[in-house]
Amino acid sequence: MENLKDGPILQTRNLTKSYGKSRGIIDVDIEVFPEEIYGFIGPNGAGKSTAIRAILGLIFPDSGDVRLFGEDGLKNGADVRRRIGFVPSDLNFYDGLNVRQLLNYSADFYGDRSRSRIDGYAERLKLDTRRKIDDLSLGNRKKVAIIQALLHRPELLILDEPTSGLDPLIQSRFYEILREEQSRGCTIFFSSHTLSEVERLCSRVAIIREGRIVKTGQIDELRRINMKRFRLLFRKGVSVSESDLGNVKELTFTEGGAEGLYTGDVKELMSRLAKLPIEDAVIEDPGLEEIFMHYYQDSGVEE
Template identity: 40%
Template sequence: MTAMIEVNSLTKRYGNKRGINDVSFQVEEGEAFGFLGPNGAGKTTTIRLLMALLRANSGTARIAGLDVWQQSVEIKRLVGYLPGELSLDPSLTGGQILAYFGHLRGGVDQAYLKQLIARMEFDPSRKFRHYSTGNKRKIGIIQAFMHRPRLLILDEPTSGLDPLNQQEFERMVKEVRDDGRTVFLSSHVLTEVEQTCKRVAIIREGQLVRVGLVEDLKDIKRHEITITFANVVPVEEFKELNGVEQVETLADGHAVRLFVQGQADAVIKAAARYPVMSLTSHEPSLEDIFMRYYEGDGVVNREASHVVH
């Protein structure tokens, strides 16, 4: 496969504030690639450098073999870009905004545009100022997809979308990938990247700590599971289960709270031996996961040494 995005030793400093430092990775043509990290980790800075909205202090980046700064006009013809925050004319309707973007692209397939509008359940007749956060996100997604770009660069694309629209967005990404086109998607939500991407880069505090397959992230996945039983259960049975890191007894022994690393299959099977009243599972935010998993320079450096390009 040929590389669609090539980033080598990219560094951007904001005075004393953190930007990104010595970031290197590549995205193959035809793959959906996740760029994962907590808020403020450097995801948006990296994307703005790729889109030539910022100039790097050092390092290089290329898209489809073109230098992102020297050949930015040619690159923008290939790319559908969704920024993290949309700033559009509040007096225009959604339809007018999409028509404007369509003209900038030299015209788009109107049937495909109408299909995207219907799939995202978007009302193009309202003015931008009256749209909710979710609807503003929809217009951003539609304008990024509507010209069938060779590369989609999407910064936190599902922020503000309801679950049904998130599922539709995931289907759209898979269709793009199946069509042989490329998706570069940033997110701070682990499950979103799992649903749409095959490979992922993890960035923390401006530095890459890992690049690899999505299934290799299982070692940082951690769930908090609370199970309420009809009767008191022997909590010791849960402490020895595969993946269980911590167990707390609740409700005088009628409930347990477990902190599980990786898959919860063993926990579910053990709980099924007793009458279960309720079960809830909560996935911590990526910030919480990183606070636990990547705390301390020793862990970060060890993971960085396992980066795969």
């Protein structure tokens, strides 16, 4: 164990898998080191789930290899998976079981102590363990997926879009749990298509787009992107010119309003908006696809 401390917990080299159409991954290289929370971001359909399935041995790559805890992930699948907890993005469970039966089933694979942790997590995430799996909402299903991944105190957590469908309160409890896991010594591989979520949690990220890793690095680099989408509604009979808004892209005027992308300091945007005769304003994170379109194209990073 000690000598692994320095090496990566999770490493893929030239991981390539294609099936049929355009879906697939090409030459994916990822290195995740002990006790970090590693973000894996990309728009929907970019290949995140494919990469994760290859890491977990659900699918077999056309070329490249996967090393987990320094071992060959494809050859020693069963041993390696014992040390991993996995939250899939879209998970169905066996019909006819209730939550407790399913969690017990999952816990039994890992040893006696796993069962005893069910109640604690269920309480924190507000999940009623007596309910039938069939009747669960998407959010509750997600809770089951999260709990089953945590029960055996894994050394590596692989999370594929874990927060979709969770309400904000549960989301923050989930982040809290993740930080606890991290301080316990767990390494976390966090896949998401929401930039702000990754920004909040992760120290390093890999960005995947159309099956290729387009960028890896510290999260701070991403912060510099600092792009916001805004939508404005003007007061009746008033018009605003492009120069009033500063550094904007894709500005389009709609009936009685305008929308576009703003790059730069949000404070500056706010002060500019304060001077304008507007009725309402929405400022939000743009979609990742949008960021890629503008940021990476403009700054000359390869597609």
